[in-house]
Amino acid sequence: MTVDATPAVGIEAMNVYGGIASLDVRELCTHRGLDMPRFENLLMQEKTVALPYEDPVTFAVNAARPVVDALTPEEKARIELVVTCTESGLDFGKSLSTYLHHYLDLPGNCRLFEIKQACYSGAAGLQMAVNFLLSGTSPGAKALVVTTDLSRFALADANAVQEWAYSEPSSGAGACAMLVSGTPHVFRIDPGAYGNHAFEVMDTCRPGPDTEAGDADLSLMAYLDCCERAYKDYARRVEGADFRETFGYLCFHTPFGGMVKGAHRHLMRKLYKAKPPEIEADFAARLGPSLAYGKRVGNTAGGSIFLALAGVVDTVDLTAPQRVGVFSYGSGCCSEFFSGVVSADGQARLRTMGISEALDRRYRLSIDEYEMLLKGESVVRFGTRDATLDHGILPEAWARFQVGQHLVLDAVVGYHRKYRWV
Amino acid sequence: MDSDSIVDIIIRQIRDVVPELEDHPIGRADAMADLGVDSVERSEIIIATMEELGLDIPMVKLHGPRNIGELADLLHAKRAA
Numbered sequence: 001m002t003v004d005a006t007p008a009v010g011i012e013a014m015n016v017y018g019g020i021a022s023l024d025v026r027e028l029c030t031h032r033g034l035d036m037p038r039f040e041n042l043l044m045q046e047k048t049v050a051l052p053y054e055d056p057v058t059f060a061v062n063a064a065r066p067v068v069d070a071l072t073p074e075e076k077a078r079i080e081l082v083v084t085c086t087e088s089g090l091d092f093g094k095s096l097s098t099y100l101h102h103y104l105d106l107p108g109n110c111r112l113f114e115i116k117q118a119c120y121s122g123a124a125g126l127q128m129a130v131n132f133l134l135s136g137t138s139p140g141a142k143a144l145v146v147t148t149d150l151s152r153f154a155l156a157d158a159n160a161v162q163e164w165a166y167s168e169p170s171s172g173a174g175a176c177a178m179l180v181s182g183t184p185h186v187f188r189i190d191p192g193a194y195g196n197h198a199f200e201v202m203d204t205c206r207p208g209p210d211t212e213a214g215d216a217d218l219s220l221m222a223y224l225d226c227c228e229r230a231y232k233d234y235a236r237r238v239e240g241a242d243f244r245e246t247f248g249y250l251c252f253h254t255p256f257g258g259m260v261k262g263a264h265r266h267l268m269r270k271l272y273k274a275k276p277p278e279i280e281a282d283f284a285a286r287l288g289p290s291l292a293y294g295k296r297v298g299n300t301a302g303g304s305i306f307l308a309l310a311g312v313v314d315t316v317d318l319t320a321p322q323r324v325g326v327f328s329y330g331s332g333c334c335s336e337f338f339s340g341v342v343s344a345d346g347q348a349r350l351r352t353m354g355i356s357e358a359l360d361r362r363y364r365l366s367i368d369e370y371e372m373l374l375k376g377e378s379v380v381r382f383g384t385r386d387a388t389l390d391h392g393i394l395p396e397a398w399a400r401f402q403v404g405q406h407l408v409l410d411a412v413v414g415y416h417r418k419y420r421w422v
Numbered sequence: 423m424d425s426d427s428i429v430d431i432i433i434r435q436i437r438d439v440v441p442e443l444e445d446h447p448i449g450r451a452d453a454m455a456d457l458g459v460d461s462v463e464r465s466e467i468i469i470a471t472m473e474e475l476g477l478d479i480p481m482v483k484l485h486g487p488r489n490i491g492e493l494a495d496l497l498h499a500k501r502a503a
Contacts, residue, residue, distance in 0.1 A: 036460070037442065037458055038440075038460065038463075041460075041462070041463075042460070042462075166461075199482075201482055215485075216461040217461055217464060217465070217485060218482065218485045220461050220462065220464075220465050221465060221480075221481035221482045221484070221485055222481075222482050224465060224469075224481050225480045225481050225482055258460075258462045259462060261462070262462040262465055262466060265466065266465075266466075266469055269469070269473070
């Protein structure tokens with residue numbers, strides 16, 4: 001691939017925030033009476049559960065703060081674009097990025113907006129930032145792209161748990177903050193190297209503020225169709241691209257690991273008529289590392305490809321730089337396959353964020369505690385005018401906030417959310 | 423090839439993907455989900471069946487059948503189209 005003549009652009013710094021409380025997914029499946037004889041094949045372990053005083057803003061700000069704090073005042077002043085990428089918005093008009101702008105104390109000469117396209121939102125946000133920088137209209141500018149999603153669907157009514165059943169074990173919560181600039185230490189984008197596939201389909205949707213509906217089979221089919229066709233569009237644009245040879249590692253949108261495994265198998269059969277042993281070995285080598293964080297926080301929607309990328313950068317041998325192929329899919333549906341290069345410098349920088357250690361510190365919920373949270377009695381529902389949050393709901397979980405600084409939701413006053421650092 | 427021959431292919435692929443069902447009786451009226459075949463396995467069975475039939479169409483075009491017989495009928499129709 002000949003991409004060296006193009007200007008450098010990509011992710012300068014990134015961080016993943018996986019919340020403060022987690023749940024063992026196998027325990028949940030057993031409790032729900034789900035018959036999953038081959039549970040191991042689904043490649044799920046834990047998922048992050050949002051507490052009532054956590055919301056998409058706290059997740060996003062908690063992910064972004066270490067990234068922004070590491071900047072000099074001059075560097076911070078060059079953040080000219082803040083994009084939040086989410087399907088968990090709090091208002092039909094006001095975007096989450098306005099809250100981020102305030103709590104991260106960013107400059108006033110800044111574009112603030114939000115992107116929605118189910119789990120594709122993060123890829124869309126990154127590409128918008130990358131193309132803003134490549135346009136050259138503001139040389140030296142930086143952009144902050146933050147994916148933030150959490151699942152609280154089941155609290156709509158008693159039937160919602162039933163409707164949600166197929167995706168409850170995989171639905172997680174998490175945010176990923178990315179500083180995008182012309183000094184892409186963590187992930188250097190291959191400019192112009194991308195492929196898309198999109199069509200209208202009703203596979204999974206969020207028809208109301210706290211509800212999710214979907215068809216697991218149709219969603220999986222659309223994902224597989226997109227994976228093949230977005231990659232083929234990439235190969236059409238990028239001379240010499242070879243799925244098996246071009247990418248040292250791969251990151252696929254990860255509702256759960258088993259789905260990624262199915263898509264990889266589909267592609268290897270379609271493109272190379274590869275046999276099961278080769279496919280299995282290739283999956284373990286090139287996709288295994290991408291599951292490191294996803295299997296601990298669950299599906300983070302728009303952020304899942306970036307959690308996958310963080311897993312790769314944090315855990316693999318980067319003595320030599322590696323090209324990573326990324327596939328994003330968002331229900332409804334839109335998808336993209338793109339690529340970039342990761343190196344040892346980025347690995348050293350990302351490791352200072354201590355992502356894995358923060359996940360280790362989470363409070364492990366019992367099933368009873370999880371069910372209590374699911375009933376949602378203390379959760380601020382979409383459209384709430386006034387509320388005061390009870391931080392004492394799970395004292396042991398609250399104690400986990402003692403390490404580092406975290407933003408929590410304090411109150412809602414006239415629809416305006418008020419947050420506090422603890 | 424008629425729909426019943428396609429049913430035979432689907433059943434063979436089910437047993438290939440889920441060896442636990444080797445000795446389990448499977449017929450047209452059975453739904454894969456009821457046999458304990460999970461969604462990833464279902465897609466794999468459909469892909470393998472399409473390959474065997476030399477059918478190359480988007481997977482979403484095969485959404486809707488409620489049992490193995492209906493899936494075979496749809497594959498048969500797509501093949502003839």
